[in-house]
Amino acid sequence: MQLLQGIKLYAITISIILAGAFNAIAQNDKEETGEITIEVNPGNKNAIFKDDENVGYKLKIKSTYKAAQAGKLTYNILTDDFTNISTNSIPIHLTKNSAETYTVNIPQQRPGFYRINFMLNTTTYDDTVKKVFGVSPEKIVTQLHRPADFDAFWKASIDTLKKVAPNYKVIFRKDLSTKAKKVYLVEMQSYQNLLIRGWLVVPTYGKKLPVHYRVPGYVVELKPNMDNDDYIAFDINVRGNGNSRDAVSVGTDTYCLVGIEDRDKYIYKGVYLDCIRGLDFLYANAKLGIDTSKIYVEGGSQGGALGVVLASLDKRVKVLTVQVPLYSNIHDAYKITNGYDSQVFPFKMFRKYQENHSGYTWDKFFSVWDYYDPQNFAPNVKCPVLMGIGLLDMFCPPRCSISMYNHLGTANKEFVSVPNSTHEVDFNYFMFQNLWIREKLRIP
């Protein structure tokens, strides 16, 4: 009996101890539950600063922890190709459930783009926020690697294209048309007598309309653009893209590698010339209501590169808008992407190819790409240009886009920087682009 009572007493004691312990653990969990959010705002909304002003950031750090948080905020500044410039830190103290704003001031920097990493280390929370800012980007000067026979090469290429009979076909697609818009599938023969296709969407309201000529991103299929009420929309699928895969049909991993070892066989020779053939089509079919005096070309990523090339080679482009133009300043892109922890498009493909092909050197790579780098085409672009960049873009490092922009042969150019975007721009940019195009083409 005594033994039984002893066991009961023991069990009760253990229960009380365990209950207390669980309670303490639960309490502890409750105190540790929470998070810290860091809102990073550059002093200038577009995160572009001048080289004669300090660079400023405001960080709003909010804690939902029920315990005070103490620690430090370290900010590390690097060049865009990962050379360390400075590392500093400021103490952080947050009471429970509170928010504090901290100001970070960075001395003047030379023109360029810089990475800034904000590392927060507090009692129970560690986090890093990575941002990029620009300093007087218009002052960035880069070397052109333009081959001596660059112009001759492209003149000869265009002459070759001219010898290809286009054999345009304009096929009305009733099934895709609406009351407000007529949709046409268009076909034409391009360089190497290759069949390419595109989509023409003509609003039924209006007799003669400006044209929005869109060139495609990397192996992106363009479909009829039904969003344009004030323009005729022409979307071309260059060889290997969308419905132009009759002769070239390769995936995204190899598209940019087709013929890469020979400037005359590289796929982009045909791709660039396909874009010119698209312009030929618009001029040859003005009867469809096309106002050839108001053709604006737009493209993003690879399309951005195509836009620059097209406006350079063909002055029939009246206005150009590009976003995150791929391949620009390919020499610097190579250097910058060298510092990436893991490789991304497009140098991921180029590096893989180089690794797998013995004897294929970077010199060989550049000896071909110098004929295709949009930056080398930029000086011949004379029409108004609007460019949008994402500062966190790893595919098209901002320095490369801007250096190409700085080489554009027109003073009538603007760029828009979107600080929190990667390989894209934001909705605001497109709203502005719409107004910008109307201004340049004098569309009310």
Place this chain on the structure above:
Amino acid sequence: MKKLYIICLSLIILSPAWQQAYAGWPIGKYRSIVIPSFSYYTSKDKWDSNGIKVTGENGSGFTSYAIGLYYGYGLTRRMDLLVNVLAPYQSSKSVTSAGVVTPQNSSGLGDMQVGISYALANFGYKSYLSIQATGIVPLYKNTNRAIALGYGAYGSEVKLMYSGGISRLFKGYYNLEAGYRRFFDAEGPNVLVYSASLGVPVPGRNQASVEVGGQWASSNNKSFSQNLSVNRDFAFTKAGLNFGHAFTRRFSLFANGFYTLTGRNSGIGSGGSLQAIVKI
């Protein structure tokens, strides 16, 4: 100064019609808007100083026709130059106690408004907060006129406008305006102007909008007379409906009708306008 008030009021009531065309949105750099318009206003009854309706004598009344021309040019992306001129024809009929009807009329160029509009801020390029500052220049003299064409005084107006689209709701738009107008005359008046409008697209390249607006004017001359011409201290609120059709991408026609809902020291009237909007 005879018949001054109601005439000015008619001009004031008629003049905002053109403003609906662009409201607070910038016209756009290098582009122009030209708006010829024809306006009509008539009133017989009136509100007294307490806002009580006073029925006009049979045969009395006031009628105004006005031809207007508005021109706006986008100087920059934010700043527009504005010029607006009205050429009214005013007709007034008063009735004596003996029942004798006395008609009077006058016509000519009225007030010209010249100034700038500046977009202070945009919100995602969808809505705009703009300020408009204009000067009022009388293009006439009231001496030797049976009835005046306006106050005959220089003036100025500063107005804030907030305009934008309501894409999520019904792809409509709104425009809110509030401003202050001052005539540089010993008796002013000082006028607060306000309006709110809401528009919706209507299938077939049409649009319809409803507008409520008004004015509140104060002057050191507070006297009220059945003869409205001597009053400068007044208020009114009007409501209107607008309907527009786009014939081409550059040419639209708008029709507007309105009625005064409430007032003090002002006429009870209705009117309308026809505006052609030409975008260049």
